[in-house]
Amino acid sequence: MTEVPVVRPEWGRFAPDSVERLMLDHTGAAFGLVLRPRTVVLDRARVEVEGIDEADSVVVQLVANQGAYKPAWRNKVMADLFKLLWLRQSIPGSPRAVLVVAEPAARALAGWVAVAAADLGVEVLVWDGAAAVPSTR
Secondary structure, eight states: OEEOOOOSOTTTTOOTTOHHHHHHHHHHHHHTSOOEEEEEEETTEEEEEEEEOTTSOEEEEEEOOOSSOOTTHHHHHHHHHHHHHHHHHHSTTOOEEEEEEEGGGGGGGTTHHHHHHHHTTOEEEEEOSSOEEEOOO
16 A cells, blocks of 8 residues: 655545544544544555544545435445445455444435445444444444
8 A cells, every 4th residue: 555645634625624524533532543534545546535544454434414315325325335345455454444424324324235334344333423333224
């Protein structure tokens, strides 16, 4: 894995008051880690990782959608699950893969999606605005 030299702020594209930043802070607190966005190069591909710890032991993708649920959010959930599977396989040491979904988007976990995530070893947390906790779906 090659890390792209840091040429942007520690929080990258996440503004100080962004939902994504709060989600990463709360998820990191739950794991006892500091999670930050980072750009890495894997297998000739440059990829934005929404949250990763300094030791590369945990990779996190966020579904931060807010407001009324839209069925298209399910596509974002599935795309992030696929990305996490690839990151886990491609980053040396097989890091822990975690998908954090904001409560309004948690409906996207209905049916087979949550079962597939569990079977594939991706942890799913639901963020309620105050904490990220394991999904009950």
